[in-house]
Every structure is written in C-alpha cells, then in structure tokens.
Amino acid sequence: MAAALPRLLSAGVWPRPLRLHALLRSATPGTARPSGRTLGSAVAPAVSEPEGSNDLQDRILSEPLKHSDFFNVKELFSVRSLFDARVHLGHKAGCRHRFMEPYIFGSRLGQDIIDLEQTAAHLQLALNFTAHVAYRQGIILFVSRHRQFCHLVENTARDCGEYAHTRYFKGGLLTNAPLLLGAGVRLPDLLVFLHTLNNVFEPHVAVRDAAKMNIPTVGVVDTNCNPCLVTYPVPGNDDSPPAVQLFCRLFQTTVNRAKEKRRQVEALYRLQRQEAAGGQAPALPPSPGT
Amino acid sequence: MAVSCVSCGGVPSCRLFLGVRVSLAPRQALWKASTIELQTVSRCQILRLRHTTVVTTKKNVAALRRETYTVDFIKKQIEEFNIGKRHLANMMGEDPETLTQVDIDRAIAYLFPSGLFEKRARPIMKHPEQIFPKQKSIQWGEDGRPFHFLFYTGKQSYYSLMHDTYGKLLNVEKHKNQLQAKDLFSEKAKTKDLIGSRWLIKEELEEMLVEKLSDQDYTQFIQLLERLLAVPGGATGEEFVQRFRRSVTVQSNKQLIEPVQHDKQGRAFSTSHGKRKSAKAEAVVYECGSGGVQVNGMDYLLYFPVTQDREQLMFPFHFLDRLGKHDVTCTVSGGGRSAQAGAIRLAMARALCSFVTEEEVEWMRQAGLLTTDPRVRERKKPGQEGARRKFTWKKR
Numbered sequence: 001m002a003a004a005l006p007r008l009l010s011a012g013v014w015p016r017p018l019r020l021h022a023l024l025r026s027a028t029p030g031t032a033r034p035s036g037r038t039l040g041s042a043v044a045p046a047v048s049e050p051e052g053s054n055d056l057q058d059r060i061l062s063e064p065l066k067h068s069d070f071f072n073v074k075e076l077f078s079v080r081s082l083f084d085a086r087v088h089l090g091h092k093a094g095c096r097h098r099f100m101e102p103y104i105f106g107s108r109l110g111q112d113i114i115d116l117e118q119t120a121a122h123l124q125l126a127l128n129f130t131a132h133v134a135y136r137q138g139i140i141l142f143v144s145r146h147r148q149f150c151h152l153v154e155n156t157a158r159d160c161g162e163y164a165h166t167r168y169f170k171g172g173l174l175t176n177a178p179l180l181l182g183a184g185v186r187l188p189d190l191l192v193f194l195h196t197l198n199n200v201f202e203p204h205v206a207v208r209d210a211a212k213m214n215i216p217t218v219g220v221v222d223t224n225c226n227p228c229l230v231t232y233p234v235p236g237n238d239d240s241p242p243a244v245q246l247f248c249r250l251f252q253t254t255v256n257r258a259k260e261k262r263r264q265v266e267a268l269y270r271l272q273r274q275e276a277a278g279g280q281a282p283a284l285p286p287s288p289g290t
Numbered sequence: 291m292a293v294s295c296v297s298c299g300g301v302p303s304c305r306l307f308l309g310v311r312v313s314l315a316p317r318q319a320l321w322k323a324s325t326i327e328l329q330t331v332s333r334c335q336i337l338r339l340r341h342t343t344v345v346t347t348k349k350n351v352a353a354l355r356r357e358t359y360t361v362d363f364i365k366k367q368i369e370e371f372n373i374g375k376r377h378l379a380n381m382m383g384e385d386p387e388t389l390t391q392v393d394i395d396r397a398i399a400y401l402f403p404s405g406l407f408e409k410r411a412r413p414i415m416k417h418p419e420q421i422f423p424k425q426k427s428i429q430w431g432e433d434g435r436p437f438h439f440l441f442y443t444g445k446q447s448y449y450s451l452m453h454d455t456y457g458k459l460l461n462v463e464k465h466k467n468q469l470q471a472k473d474l475f476s477e478k479a480k481t482k483d484l485i486g487s488r489w490l491i492k493e494e495l496e497e498m499l500v501e502k503l504s505d506q507d508y509t510q511f512i513q514l515l516e517r518l519l520a521v522p523g524g525a526t527g528e529e530f531v532q533r534f535r536r537s538v539t540v541q542s543n544k545q546l547i548e549p550v551q552h553d554k555q556g557r558a559f560s561t562s563h564g565k566r567k568s569a570k571a572e573a574v575v576y577e578c579g580s581g582g583v584q585v586n587g588m589d590y591l592l593y594f595p596v597t598q599d600r601e602q603l604m605f606p607f608h609f610l611d612r613l614g615k616h617d618v619t620c621t622v623s624g625g626g627r628s629a630q631a632g633a634i635r636l637a638m639a640r641a642l643c644s645f646v647t648e649e650e651v652e653w654m655r656q657a658g659l660l661t662t663d664p665r666v667r668e669r670k671k672p673g674q675e676g677a678r679r680k681f682t683w684k685k686r
Contacts, residue, residue, distance in 0.1 A: 137433070139434075158439045161439075163439050164439060164442075165443050170444055185436075186435070
C-alpha cells in the first residue's frame with residue numbers, strides 16, 4: 001500500500017490540482033473539496049470552509065489509514081471458500097505465463113494449480129485497497145472483456161454505484177480522455193480487472209494505459225496472464241462461473257461496505273460538529289475497526 | 291481568411307479606444323487577446339489604449355465541429371417561441387390559446403411569401419426542439435462523478451440498451467426453462483404481430499439514442515432483438531421489441547382502381563390507359579369473354595406477328611389464371627412493336643384491377659404489372675457516337 005500512497009491520498013480530490021482545465025473551470029471554486037493538506041498535491045484549491053471542518057475532514061480521511069484492515073475484508077472470504085469456488089484451477093502447463101510461476105503451487109495432470117494461500121494474501125490487500133478508494137469516494141471502473149460474464153460485471157458495477165466497461169475499448173479512452181469523453185472529465189481512480197486478457201488472449205489495453213496515466217489497478221490474473229503492470233494482482237481462476245461470481249460478490253460487498261462506513265463517519269462527525277457549534281468541546285472518539 | 295494585423299490609433303490624437311469586444315473562448319482561439327500599450331506623448335501624458343487584434347490564418351476547427359447549445363439557450367428560445375406564437379395569433383386575428391402548428395405555417399407563408407424552390411430555405415417558425423438538434427448535456431455532477439454507470443465506454447445509451455435487451459433475453463430464457471421444468475411449455479407461433487412493421491433504421495436508432503453508431507453496432511442490436519423474438523414460449527419480449535418496430539404503409543392502397551362500367555347490352559367492362567417509351571394505349575376489358583384481343587380493329591395475331599409481343603399481352607391474365615375469361619379491345623399509337631405491346635399490357639393490367647380482389651391487386655403490384663416502365667431513350671451526346679458509345683479510340 002505504501003507504493004500507491006500518494007495516488008491514494010489524491011483519490012477523491014476533485015477538481016484535480018495542477019491541471020490546466022481546472023483553471024478554466026472558473027465557475028466552480030465553491031465546490032472544490034476542502035482538502036488542502038494532502039501529501040500528493042502541491043497546489044491546493046482555495047478553502048472556503050471554516051478551520052474546524054477541515055480538521056474533521058482530515059480526521060475522516062486519515063483515520064482508516066492507521067489500521068491495517070480497517071474494513072475487515074478478511075472475514076469476507078477464506079481459503080476454503082476460494083477452493084469451493086474453484087479459484088485454484090489454472091490453465092494447462094503449456095499456457096503458463098513465465099511471470100505467473102511464483103504464484104503457481106504446482107501442476108496436476110498438466111493443469112496448473114494456483115497457490116491459494118498467496119491468493120488469499122493478495123486478495124486481502126486488493127480488497128482493502130478497493131475499500132479505501134471507495135471510502136475516499138474515488139471512481140472505480142470494472143473492466144472485463146469476457147463475453148460470458150459481461151452482463152454479470154455490469155450488474156455488479158451498477159449495484160455498487162460504480163462504473164463498468166465490458167465492451168470494445170476505444171484507443172485513447174484513458175490517454176486521450178478530454179477528446180473522447182469531453183473536456184473536464186474525471187478519470188477513474190481505480191481499475192478493477194475481472195479478466196486481464198481480451199478476446200484474442202492478449203493483455204487488455206487498459207492495463208498499460210492505466211499504468212501510463214498513474215491509475216492503480218487491481219486484477220484477477222490467471223496462469224496465462226501477465227501480472228507485471230497490475231498494481232494489486234490477485235492470482236486466481238477467471239474462467240469458471242463460480243470463481244468470477246465469487247470475485248464479483250467480494251468486490252461489490254467491499255465497495256458497499258466502504259461507502260456505508262463513509263456515510264456513518266460523516267453523519268457522526270456532522271453530529272459532533274453541531275454539538276461543537278452548540279458550545280461544547282467536541283469529543284472525537286476514534287471510529288471502531290468494524 | 292488571411293487578414294493582416296489590424297492596429298488602430300496610429301495618429302497621435304487623444305482618442306481612447308474602448309469597448310473593443312474580444313471573446314476569449316478557450317477553444318475558439320481565433321482572435322488573440324488584445325495588447326494594451328502605454329504610450330506617452332511628449333505634449334500630454336495620456337494613457338492611450340492601443341488595441342491590436344491579430345487574426346491567425348488557421349482553419350476554424352471549432353466551427354467545423356457541431357455547434358453546442360447550452361440548456362439555458364434552448365430554454366430562452368422556447369420562451370421566445372411561445373411569446374412569438376401569441377404575437378402571431380394577435381396579428382392574424384386568431385385565438386392565441388388554440389393556435390396549432392398548421393396555423394402557424396399558414397400564417398408564416400402568408401406573411402413572408404417566398405419564391406425559393408428549396409422548401410427548407412423558406413422562412414419557418416417551429417418549436418426549437420425541432421430546429422436545434424438534440425444534444426447531450428454535461429454528463430457528470432459537481433464532484434466529477436458521471437451519472438451513467440456505462441459512461442466510460444463512450445456510447446452509454448447504446449451499451450445500456452444492449453445491456454437491458456440482453457437482460458430481457460436472459461429473463462425470457464429463464465422463464466422458458468422454468469416452464470419446461472414444470473412441463474407447462476407449449477410451442478405457440480406468435481409472429482403475426484410483426485407483419486406490416488419493419489425494424490428501425492440506423493438513422494432512427496441514432497436519433498432515439500442521441501449517439502453516433504456504426505453499422506456493426508446496429509446489426510448487432512437487430513440480431514439481439516431477433517434472438518429475443520426467436521425464443522419460444524409464453525413470455526416473449528414482444529412489448530419490449532415493439533418500441534423498435536415501425537409500421538410499413540401498405541402501398542396498394544394508393545392504387546387507383548377504375549370503376550366498372552356497363553355498356554348498352556349490359557356487359558360489364560373497364561377502361562384504362564398505359565404507356566411505354568413513346569407508345570400510348572387504351573384498353574377496354576370485358577368481364578365475360580373468350581379471350582379474344584382486338585388491337586386497332588385487327589386481331590392481335592395479325593397485329594403482333596412476333597410471339598414475344600403476344601406473350602407480353604397474355605402475361606396479366608396468365609398471372610391471375612384468367613386466360614380465356616376476358617375479352618379485350620384496345621387502341622394503341624406511337625412507339626415500336628415492343629413499346630406498343632408493353633403499353634397495352636400496362637393498360638390491360640390496370641383495367642383488370644377492377645375485376646379482381648385487393649390481395650390480387652397487391653400481388654400484381656409486387657410483380658411489376660402496374661408500374662409504368664420509366665425507361666426512355668437516352669439522348670445522344672456531342673463528342674460521342676451514341677448515348678454511351680464513344681468514337682473509336684485511335685492511339686496515334
């Protein structure tokens with residue numbers, strides 16, 4: 001998580017500082033988010049809200065970072081549940097990608113078996129990161145180019161209030177976004193790949209483009225995929241329906257949980273701010289782990 | 291558009307140039323910002339604004355793109371239109387409350403008579419929704435998050451439609467499987483609702499979605515809809531599909547059917563005209579007869595010695611299985627033998643329409659018996675030997 005910390009900290013900051021189109025958006029100074037003290041950005045938009053709320057905002061954003069598993073994503077899955085969903089089944093040994101060898105437990109009758117203990121560890125990191133991004137109101141884009149699960153992925157994205165892209169990926173969508181999607185568009189803060197390969201078994205263009213645009217990625221990598229450019233690879237089966245359904249369910253639950261947490265924390269701090277405005281000294285207890 | 295640099299105020303006089311409007315639109319950077327120079331004159335130290343506007347010779351790229359209209363602009367146009375409607379009603383002495391578009395068109399045609407041939411160039415007064423093309427408003431909120439979950443695909447309306455249609459297909463198949471599991475499945479053919487309607491064309495779909503589509507996108511969508519219809523069973527997606535069907539007007543309704551007349555002996559007959567190339571014919575078809583054809587007073591065997599021409603004459607009767615049941619008398623002039631035969635055939639077919647059912651008229655129309663052949667002789671052009679034939683090409 002330390003590697004993506006600056007990016008994480010600037011997730012959810014809108015409008016983006018240091019960008020030229022922000023200067024042209026002269027009509028929206030008041031809607032700038034008052035987060036002037038984030039580490040990743042140099043220039044902060046003008047803060048118009050009082051000092052007290054700024055402290056609370058920092059509190060809201062920094063509190064989850066002090067815990068290793070603030071959203072308790074470990075309880076959502078276990079090695080046994082991964083095994084039951086057939087996540088450990090890889091492709092045949094001939095399809096094996098060189099860089100996936102560290103994640104492979106072994107080979108049985110020519111079929112590669114993925115090491116579920118490593119998968120569990122990586123999955124916990126990935127879900128934790130996703131939860132943090134969702135907590136900080138970042139945009140999450142679910143990407144998959146597998147025709148069998150296109151409908152499922154779109155439904156997952158819609159149900160957790162995020163975005164999906166399971167169709168033909170146009171060339172400059174991320175790298176030339178102002179032209180393709182409109183000027184002043186906000187790019188996704190996290191890309192979640194349910195399938196890293198496209199229909200012709202080549203790496204999806206979005207993996208490389210996200211790396212170019214400094215967007216962190218979470219990806220389910222099978223034994224024939226290249227895990228290099230994925231920030232949080234999750235070695236696992238991406239071809240069986242139970243496995244993909246499990247992953248979709250996990251991501252959906254995590255995102256919903258993180259958003260719910262954010263709503264609770266904001267409501268709590270809003271109440272406390274009202275109490276503070278009423279004259280009492282604000283007592284801000286740290287929010288619990290779950 | 292190559293205009294040289296325009297600078298004003300060369301003569302040292304106390305003139306201040308104010309009010310030079312320079313629009314600084316970010317994308318349409320044709321006009322660069324004006325420069326203000328301080329110029330002190332020896333006699334009087336007056337701040338003189340020297341405005342220099344530079345026009346670049348670049349192509350106006352922004353103007354080539356679609357003109358974008360803001361929501362406020364459209365609203366203002368609608369308000370102006372409504373006020374203008376009331377003024378118009380006042381002018382024409384009509385009731386402002388019940389003024390319809392037809393009345394408006396009539397009033398405008400009266401007030402602004404135009405001799406222009408192109409109808410679209412004449413003055414119009416229509417609701418702004420019909421004049422300004424539909425455009426997409428800004429697709430995201432204040433925090434930058436797009437409203438639609440498929441925004442990042444680029445074609446959100448089209449893919450959303452595909453998603454919904456596929457969802458519908460899955461539901462229908464699930465329903466069918468449930469029925470089969472309970473043995474309540476019954477094969478019923480319900481394709482009668484689709485006759486007389488056609489699929490949306492690509493332009494209509496683009497208009498519906500306010501998005502550009504490619505041909506492949508369109509064909510994919512139509513194929514998905516046909517898959518949806520192909521699923522047998524009770525719950526078909528017909529109501530969903532009806533939104534994408536348009537009715538086709540039945541052409542044969544426009545066919546003029548001659549009234550049946552009766553001559554002095556009480557025989558029923560029908561008359562009609564026909565033409566082909568420069569031949570004009572008029573045929574009288576009697577309802578009861580033995581199949582004899584009289585052309586210009588002669589028997590058709592003598593008038594048309596060539597079999598091909600007689601075959602042409604018999605074709606309408608042969609098509610309707612009425613060989614030898616009607617008597618025909620016709621007059622023809624102009625053209626050659628083939629043109630005369632074609633003209634008589636058309637005239638006979640048209641006359642036959644009055645003795646035949648509407649369905650058979652539609653069949654005749656689809657067979658091409660009721661259409662005037664538009665082919666005429668093409669003129670010879672100068673520099674060529676004939677209409678198409680060029681003179682012999684000589685290398686040297």
